Amino acid sequence: xxxxxxxxxxxxxxxxxxxxxxxxxxxxxxxxxxxxxxxxxxxxxxxxxxxxxxxxxxxxxxxxxxxxxxxxxxxxxxxxxxxxxxxxxxxxxxxxxxxxxxxxxxxxxxxxxxxxxxxxxxxxxxxxxxxxxxxxxxxxxxxxxxxxxxxxxxxxxxxxxxxxxxxxxxxxxxxxxxxxxxxxxxxxxxxxxxxxxxxxxxxxxxxxxxxxxxxxxxxxxxxxxxxxxxxxxxxxxxxxxxxxxxxxxxxxxxxxxxxxxxxxxxxxxxxxxxxxxxxxxxxx
Numbered sequence: 001x002x003x004x005x006x007x008x009x010x011x012x013x014x015x016x017x018x019x020x021x022x023x024x025x026x027x028x029x030x031x032x033x034x035x036x037x038x039x040x041x042x043x044x045x046x047x048x049x050x051x052x053x054x055x056x057x058x059x060x061x062x063x064x065x066x067x068x069x070x071x072x073x074x075x076x077x078x079x080x081x082x083x084x085x086x087x088x089x090x091x092x093x094x095x096x097x098x099x100x101x102x103x104x105x106x107x108x109x110x111x112x113x114x115x116x117x118x119x120x121x122x123x124x125x126x127x128x129x130x131x132x133x134x135x136x137x138x139x140x141x142x143x144x145x146x147x148x149x150x151x152x153x154x155x156x157x158x159x160x161x162x163x164x165x166x167x168x169x170x171x172x173x174x175x176x177x178x179x180x181x182x183x184x185x186x187x188x189x190x191x192x193x194x195x196x197x198x199x200x201x202x203x204x205x206x207x208x209x210x211x212x213x214x215x216x217x218x219x220x221x222x223x224x225x226x227x228x229x230x231x232x233x234x235x236x237x238x239x240x241x242x243x244x245x246x247x248x249x250x251x252x253x254x255x256x257x258x259x260x261x262x263x264x265x266x267x268x269x270x271x272x273x274x275x276x277x278x279x280x281x282x283x284x
Contacts, residue, residue: 001047003033003152003188005067006060009110012067015060016050017187023060028053033188034071038135038151038237043190067110069154069188070133073238076103076182077229078129078158080172082219082244089252098220098228103158103242104177111185111275115159117261118178119282124259127158127245128203128211128267130196132222133188138235146223149235152190153199155272156242157183157265162251162258184240186273194271196222201246203267205259211267213246 004023005012013027029049031037050057080099081087087094109115117124135151158176165175196215203211220228225241235241250257259265259279268274 001043001190002193003069003190004186005033005069005071006064007067008065009067012071018054024054025058025060026050028057032071033069033238035074035236035238038133039137043135043151065110066112066186068108068184069186070184070238070240072105072108073133073240074105074236075233076105076108076240076242077233078103078176078242079220079225079244083213083217083246084219085213085217085247086245086249089247089249094219098225100229100232101172101176103173103182106179107177107182109180109183111155111183111273113180113183113277114280115157115180115183115265115277116178116280116282117259118161118164121161121164121178122258123162123251123256124279125160125162125250126203126205126210126259126265127160127249128201129156129158129242129245130199130201130215130222130269131156131184131240131242132196132226134226134235134237134239134241136237138226138230141227141230143223143227146226147191149226150191150222151237152188153194153196153272154185154188155267155269155275156240157203157267157275157277158242158245159183162256183275183277186275189272199270199272201267201269203248203265205250205265206263210250211246211248215243217246218243
């Protein structure tokens with residue numbers, strides 16, 4: 001299945017992208033895509049419900065806003081320097097273990113919402129990433145069992161203010177957690193429909209290709225990452241693990257090139273759809 005959510009900020013409703021049918025409103029199912037949904041076998045229940053009720057479901061209008069494909073999770077766990085090319089371009093060593101940090105869940109937004117530079121932030125950077133959504137409570141999971149705990153995959157742009165990250169105490173989370181810094185989606189694609197091991201990721205800024213790579217180039221695989229993270233914290237259904245970005249970030253260019261108001265960032269991945277944000281200044 002390919003899940004999506006639509007509607008105004010804070011009032012999103014559940015939908016599906018169905019082959020041959022388009023975007024379908026499944027509000028009649030009566031549940032949002034949140035921790036309770038995933039914890040209670042919601043994917044299976046939704047599929048059965050749609051088989052019986054799909055013909056009566058309305059279509060989603062073309063002008064509807066698309067929100068993040070899940071309701072705000074308990075946590076967004078991110079992985080740093082998980083591509084060798086990205087490690088090289090930053091002048092850092094290839095890590096021997098995954099580098100983890102948390103991104104505030106208030107950074108979550110829709111895949112086509114504007115990205116706002118934070119007040120005082122002038123070094124906004126982009127990072128296209130494959131993200132997974134946890135489907136079951138996970139603690140000390142074995143790597144060989146890890147995919148059984150994955151509900152599906154989606155896109156995330158790990159926006160970062162490099163000044164906040166590097167010049168305000170050297171803590172990554174500070175640069176990663178501003179509002180709109182975690183656009184997710186447009187789709188959550190369940191595991192039977194996509195292979196995590198070889199997904200092509202790309203990102204452009206104002207039409208110029210900046211990032212292009214495959215997840216086969218990751219240092220630590222999806223199963224390894226879920227297993228590893230679950231050693232240090234309990235993962236709840238609906239939690240997000242974003243698996244790192246390939247080379248091509250703006251801060252590694254010569255000279256460094258940061259995003260400015262009016263810039264348009266577009267990105268996508270095989271089977272996961274495409275997303276787009278325009279950069280705007282902070283709200284007054």
